[in-house]
Amino acid sequence: MNDMKTFDIEKVRADFPIFAREVHGRPLIYLDSGASAQKPTVVLDAVQKAYAETYANVHRGVHYLSQTSTELYEASRETIRAHMNAASIDEVIFTKNATESINLVAYSYGAANLKEGDEIILSTLEHHSNIVPWQLIAEKTGAVVKAVPIDEHGEFMLDAYLEMLGPRTKIVAVTHISNAIGTIVPVREVIDAAHDAGAVVLIDGSQAVPHMKIDMQALGADFYVFTGHKVFGPTGIGVLYGKAALLDKMPPFLGGGDMINRVTFEKTTFAKGHSKFEAGTPPIVQAIGLGTAIDYVNAIGFDKIAAHEQMLLAYATEQLSQINSLRIIGQAKHKAAIISFTLDDVHPHDIGTIVDRAGVAIRVGHHCAQPLMDHFDVAATARASFALYNNRADVDALVASIRDVQEIFG
Amino acid sequence: MNDMKTFDIEKVRADFPIFAREVHGRPLIYLDSGASAQKPTVVLDAVQKAYAETYANVHRGVHYLSQTSTELYEASRETIRAHMNAASIDEVIFTKNATESINLVAYSYGAANLKEGDEIILSTLEHHSNIVPWQLIAEKTGAVVKAVPIDEHGEFMLDAYLEMLGPRTKIVAVTHISNAIGTIVPVREVIDAAHDAGAVVLIDGSQAVPHMKIDMQALGADFYVFTGHKVFGPTGIGVLYGKAALLDKMPPFLGGGDMINRVTFEKTTFAKGHSKFEAGTPPIVQAIGLGTAIDYVNAIGFDKIAAHEQMLLAYATEQLSQINSLRIIGQAKHKAAIISFTLDDVHPHDIGTIVDRAGVAIRVGHHCAQPLMDHFDVAATARASFALYNNRADVDALVASIRDVQEIFG
Amino acid sequence: MFDDLRELYQEVILDHSKHPRNFRHPEDANHEAHGYNPLCGDTVNVYLKMGHNGLIEDAAFEGKGCAISLASASMMTEIIKGKTETQAKTIFDGFQKLVKGEDDNFDAGEDTERLMVLAGVKQFPMRVKCATLARHAMSSAMDGAEETSTE
Amino acid sequence: MFDDLRELYQEVILDHSKHPRNFRHPEDANHEAHGYNPLCGDTVNVYLKMGHNGLIEDAAFEGKGCAISLASASMMTEIIKGKTETQAKTIFDGFQKLVKGEDDNFDAGEDTERLMVLAGVKQFPMRVKCATLARHAMSSAMDGAEETSTE
Numbered sequence A, B: 001m002n003d004m005k006t007f008d009i010e011k012v013r014a015d016f017p018i019f020a021r022e023v024h025g026r027p028l029i030y031l032d033s034g035a036s037a038q039k040p041t042v043v044l045d046a047v048q049k050a051y052a053e054t055y056a057n058v059h060r061g062v063h064y065l066s067q068t069s070t071e072l073y074e075a076s077r078e079t080i081r082a083h084m085n086a087a088s089i090d091e092v093i094f095t096k097n098a099t100e101s102i103n104l105v106a107y108s109y110g111a112a113n114l115k116e117g118d119e120i121i122l123s124t125l126e127h128h129s130n131i132v133p134w135q136l137i138a139e140k141t142g143a144v145v146k147a148v149p150i151d152e153h154g155e156f157m158l159d160a161y162l163e164m165l166g167p168r169t170k171i172v173a174v175t176h177i178s179n180a181i182g183t184i185v186p187v188r189e190v191i192d193a194a195h196d197a198g199a200v201v202l203i204d205g206s207q208a209v210p211h212m213k214i215d216m217q218a219l220g221a222d223f224y225v226f227t228g229h230k231v232f233g234p235t236g237i238g239v240l241y242g243k244a245a246l247l248d249k250m251p252p253f254l255g256g257g258d259m260i261n262r263v264t265f266e267k268t269t270f271a272k273g274h275s276k277f278e279a280g281t282p283p284i285v286q287a288i289g290l291g292t293a294i295d296y297v298n299a300i301g302f303d304k305i306a307a308h309e310q311m312l313l314a315y316a317t318e319q320l321s322q323i324n325s326l327r328i329i330g331q332a333k334h335k336a337a338i339i340s341f342t343l344d345d346v347h348p349h350d351i352g353t354i355v356d357r358a359g360v361a362i363r364v365g366h367h368c369a370q371p372l373m374d375h376f377d378v379a380a381t382a383r384a385s386f387a388l389y390n391n392r393a394d395v396d397a398l399v400a401s402i403r404d405v406q407e408i409f410g
Numbered sequence C, D: 001m002f003d004d005l006r007e008l009y010q011e012v013i014l015d016h017s018k019h020p021r022n023f024r025h026p027e028d029a030n031h032e033a034h035g036y037n038p039l040c041g042d043t044v045n046v047y048l049k050m051g052h053n054g055l056i057e058d059a060a061f062e063g064k065g066c067a068i069s070l071a072s073a074s075m076m077t078e079i080i081k082g083k084t085e086t087q088a089k090t091i092f093d094g095f096q097k098l099v100k101g102e103d104d105n106f107d108a109g110e111d112t113e114r115l116m117v118l119a120g121v122k123q124f125p126m127r128v129k130c131a132t133l134a135r136h137a138m139s140s141a142m143d144g145a146e147e148t149s150t151e
């Protein structure tokens, strides 16, 4: 099972058609999976087939294509339920991305349960998508948003968090893994403590799901969100997991077709289960593609993926540390394969432009995590993020291209 | 230009790979485009290419793929702007479907502008997606939802509408074309009268955009929505057009990445233009596919599409009218190629099941328009809806399969 | 025409749907429930008169629906009348499996044959809800719930 | 290494970015504006002293940014100093077209050559905003706006 010999990186790379292409005449070195991941051929084939052979709208039809399309769509929900070990398919809601998933909880659960003076606890590690929805809902309800501090290594400060918890804490929303600096948050402890304080917890798993197996029943989070495009699936699809007991009591968010029971102008009643939160025609083909992507990673196995990525993280950290004037931002003990760095005197945008000319795709900027940037007192960083299809040669190419930067900036 | 000889229906059909397949051993007769349309090969190719050759996240990157992906995504916005004749790309917002587009307006414009006793005018023709969002926001704000009646032919009653308008009318939201019975609403008159009364107008163009050219500047609607999957594009993408002057003043709806200017825990400021309403990673590849679909229909030309569809509507109406016991629901003077019908004593679900065995895909049910069904005092109808790829043989197959129904039910 | 259609729309089913048995609202009913299928808008109201020891003394219904749901409601009222609640629920469970195609050895005792005429539904997954709407409403009526929906 | 990179990061540009001219906050400035690029978080504050007839008597800036935005801000302050508002805006417009690659016949009079060193940006569309951030802020400062953002 855990035999690394059977993780054949060349075979994995061959599953991703984009690696056949060149950029600026050089082989593509893709180190931007933290922003969005590339797609394996099986996912593209599933998408193509769903449109070309079995396409129709779901749920509302008795004809053959509609039935087939519905079965494929719902099979994908079951794939995701099983993958997350959710207790029921009614706990798995398809959205358009992680951002919508979080907004759904903020608008529905938040607006219904928050009062003046209630507290929402986030952390300094959060992506804007797990900050702004809470600020918007806080403004509407009079609740207050607080942020758990992080230390100089980028570690989530558990002690400070425990002290912040109190009777006013109603919602805790923290990331599982920081997209900007890779910190893995001890979400199990976060959840348990929040529950002891009587708060519900949303975990933003956008960066976790591509890298580790998650288990809703073991974790105990009330809500867990992720986004399809980062886990080798299509764009336009996200997932919200929510405990049935909470979802059942929540008011609907988006209104429209498919989420109703009976509509009259006098009174409308709503569907039960996941349907209540899936208004309008869902991202049918995107859900099918996402199910295929989840099957793909599971066939490889997360133990192997994690081992491979940790190897790359260690190698890249070691290689980058040897570059004078390079500073790695975020050195948490437990990290995913994401490395943010700065170079003395060279702005990240200049780094990005120069390494791109060598075919190296990294992300430069604030990574939608400005409070985190403020914490480290930088406006932006350069970030290399790895996925299962990266190899040591990618790290070497990155290092070589940073030497180019140094050469230009003398 | 308007030369029907150059509309080669066989060539058009060959553009859609799904027509190569059989259903229950019979050629597919697809008469369910009102629920969702099939996709031409050019759209599937654009989707495939966007994933396999140029994929990366948009907006936030300086590397080559990110730049290419951003250019393709934004080019699609421009395609749609030009197609709708919107004044600026900032008036074109990508959502996940028409339902989200309407909810966005209800949650943002509605919540900010509606007060106790204000009136929202809809019509009895509306799809649930243009009813429920307004009911939800009415409940939050104390506004009242009213519905313009329709007559026995399914015509929008303009006189009644004009009488309903008044100083309390704040929002008028009506469909351009009824998805259930095909009625074309005189939206130009609706909009002008609403403006005279000081109300803003949202037009639900979900069923119009596949069948006719629309022109925002000529029409004058404040908001106009449609959904990608009905106009031969991918699932997971919708469009909201809004006048810049209104959008600029509206608060954001979903919060998250990409819609911000600067985020701190103390204070967050928002992006301008369309970005303010596009939180999180957008449906990148779906937008690219939708742009391709719009190019595809424009290359054929809406004058030809409309002429072809009206010919089918006339032929189908004539053929179906000859069936004893068949009643066409909705006989408006101006109709799109959508025919709803019932058969004495045979429930639409039984019709749907039987014709499906002959390869004929029609929709049976309430078509997400229960108030309309209530008006005609039926729980459900059978509906055949046509698109540019249908031909007279499809009509003949439908009629033959209805004879099967009659044979079984004796 | 297709064999599976002929099997679905057997004479017996068409007869029950055109002339549903026990289509009435008994005044002495002491349990009732409303069933609703949001997919098609079909509704059924079931009325039961439950006696001592859970004996179903009368069963009737009213409503609108397709041939399958009407026939199913009609046949169910005939079958459960005179049975106990426990017996009825056992039949419901077996019937549910039968029409979902989950059980090929359906056995409902003396009622097996009568219910088997609805077995053709298993070839039509989108119609399973039509066949089970009444059965769900009847369960709810026994349990005291007021409204059920097949979703 | 690549020619277009060499052209983008010319000596002159690196020099301006490492030693920006007019990097200060003049006390007698009477117009100022804040520029912000939300993509990278870069900020620039520009300060102008506008005299009679729209004459720009002093131009300076402070801020953080990449080599391109710093060099562009630095060079712009040098170039517009002593010009009228109208002259400056003409240069801005021409410069905008230059770096977007929309105009191959860029002509800004005596300043043409100096500004041409930034022409390399046109090969890098994602960097155009860096090159134009200061110019946008300066326009805003002249117009009296307080905050501009490149988006």
Ligand SMILES: Cc1ncc(COP(=O)(O)O)c(C=O)c1O
Pocket: A257, A279, A280, A281, A282, B034, B035, B097, B098, B099, B100, B127, B129, B130, B175, B177, B178, B179, B204, B206, B207, B227, B228, B229, B368
């Ligand atoms: C008239 C009308 N409005 C709105 C919608 C909703 O579109 P979507 O389900 O793609 O959001 C539809 C189609 O379902 C429609 O026909």
Ligand SMILES: Cc1ncc(COP(=O)(O)O)c(C=O)c1O
Pocket: A034, A035, A097, A098, A099, A100, A127, A129, A130, A175, A177, A178, A179, A204, A206, A207, A227, A228, A229, A368, B257, B279, B280, B281, B282
């Ligand atoms: C940690 C984290 N949360 C949320 C998001 C938002 O995901 P999306 O943009 O797909 O909604 C991202 C990625 O952008 C992320 O990395």
